[in-house]
Amino acid sequence: MPLYASEHEQLRASVRGLLGTADPRADGYDRALWRRLCDELGVAGLAIGEEQGGSGYGPVELAVVAEEVGRANLPSPFLTTTLAGLALAAGGEDVGPVVRGDRLATVSFSSDGRHVVDGDVADVLVLVGDTAGTVTVVELASVVRTPLTTMDLTRGQAHLDLADAPRRTIAADPDRIAALAVTLLACEQIGGAERVLEMSTAYATQRVQFGRPIGSFQAVKHLLADMLVELELARSAQQHAVALAADPATTAPELDAAARTAHVACTRAFVRLTGDAIRAHGGIGYTWEHDAHRYFRRARASAVLFGSPADDADRLAEHAGLARAAS
Amino acid sequence: MTETVPAFRRRAADFLARQGCRHEDAPSRSRAPGDYVAAARVHQHALAEHGLAGITWPAEYGGLGLGPEFRAAFDEEAAGFETFSALFTIGLGMCGPVLLALGTPEQRERYLPPLLRADEVWCQLFSEPAAGSDLAALATRATPDGDGWRVSGQKVWTTYAHQSDRGLLLARTDPGKPKHRGITMFVLDMAAPGVTVRPLRQATGDAEFNEVFLDDVRVGPGDVVGAVDEGWRAATLMLMNERAALADSPIGSPVTLEAVVALARRTGRTGDPFVRRAVADAYVMQQQVELFARRVAGDVRVGRDPGALASIGKLAAGRLATQVAALALEVAGPDAVAWDPADPDGELWAYGELYAPSLSIAGGTEQIQRTVLGERVLGLPREPQTDRDVPFRDLRRG
């Protein structure tokens, strides 16, 4: 069964329509657009239950939106506020303002307050799986923040001084949030990778050197073909992870294996395709004005956004049958 | 009465439990090729006897007429069992579908049931010494002879020709036309007078592929598959099925990730960070290959033709086999390249490493697959072709 049905494609068209109005070169997120996404499509509460003010959809709908956000390379708090919102909702918190998009929530998977994604703009922080394996919440209003200069021009980070910040524990499943985080990130990565392949294909068809389109040269054609292979393989891992996240019968180890597989595969694909896209475009692809480097920047930053590649490798080796390394 | 998937699955599991052959018990394709082929024929025959062969083929030709979900259920049950796909992929996965699509009713009735029962094994007589990637440059000639033709020429790399009863042959019927337009596909009886098969030894040391010499071999009008001079269409269809089949089951790549993981456990290297990292990488690749195959099959189910997308699966399956074979050599260390002759499994890792390159050549090379993807999936412009409209007889070849 294909993952997306016609209602999902309608959602995709709506999101793409709205994102088409975004300024792709804006630094920092476009608040007016975020308002419209929340008011018109309810993206901030898409997968939160209706009784908590959300739309009551699930991972598949989130995946559609995340793919479109990635495709547009949109500066947007969508990813972090969605994940944090789901954790808060699971913990029985009042998520009304988050669902409406009035309050921005974010997540972090380490408890030291460093490199908090969207930590420059968020109002509340969900710390997932810190030392005790719990989920805790920190209000950020009075926390001291040091916004960071980021390679990725579309997503901010900050170091937060959490030393004296009060934390409250909520009852949410840290493993599920972690799996969902890398799964939705994989969706963004696939959207971005798909877009740079389209850009490269269009350019290779139109740019003429030596009297013919450069896409007719085998070196260029084969480069793009390999980008396609990498994209479609990674997409299979991504869609599988989404499907398992949406299926209540999925066990925790299954979800972990699928999410980490998608994380590794999509990270690799996004980095590779965005780098190759710059190369396929030649000099024009290396200019500041061209979008290629913006996607490449996001790819590199996304690779270390949630969790570490070393941890993924260790856990995936375990899923492949090598018992956990003694530490 | 229609059978449900669970009922079918039970029937399949039942058959496999009683008559299936577990991988570890199957005769070695490499060390006991004769036993392997004999066991393969017995197995396929038994499948057919138990109503488990030709799952998706029409019932009127001995198939079961079921949907791909039944095939998927069977494949799941058959994990761990030898399916002898090395011998049968060409006949069942490639020749059969071509006969179903383009064969006459008489051809289907005559050839498909024995194919399903393994009473007849088929091979693919396409490649020639001067026509590999450029298959349309083939020179084997079919000269008119009464109502039929006389075929002369040479085929090469013909897998299992020495074990085959029939094959689908490409021959040139009109050398005055450009190369793609004067080819015809024929059913060839491998026992016909004038057919000589000579085994060739491969890099692994095995002899599975052959040279086939054709000397004035008679074929009749009933042997034409599709239409005269339109063999290129039939050839393309067969190649598409070949890629899909190779993507589906990287034919018997002998070294699996599971085997490498077991080796790492045996040799106490489970904690080695290098091994863990490399195993994780291979695991991710393997998952992607399997999930891609499933996704493409799902798309077919809703009526989309995977067509050129099969090239992705084929490329990826070849790369996966290469990656896993290389990983095995790293984990096994010096034991992989020098072993005690008394150890029957000693050569496995070396064999796998030598086997892997064939997967990026057979069924269209790595380069050809990328060209297919670039042109047919991405829609990139073709390279200028100087030979497309030139009559075959005026072409430069070799």
Ligand SMILES: Cc1cc2nc3c(=O)[nH]c(=O)nc-3n(C[C@H](O)[C@H](O)[C@H](O)COP(=O)(O)OP(=O)(O)OC[C@H]3O[C@@H](n4cnc5c(N)ncnc54)[C@H](O)[C@@H]3O)c2cc1C
């Ligand atoms: C194990 C095995 C089993 C096989 N079984 C069968 C079988 O049963 N029946 C059958 O008919 N054939 C069979 N083949 C043949 C196989 O299809 C051919 O070997 C293959 O298509 C390549 O052709 P070639 O060997 O002539 O190499 P060539 O076409 O000469 O290629 C040599 C190199 O040149 C490259 N090359 C050629 N043309 C281009 C181009 N246009 N652009 C870029 N690179 C190019 C190739 O990629 C390759 O790297 C088998 C091969 C193997 C290895």
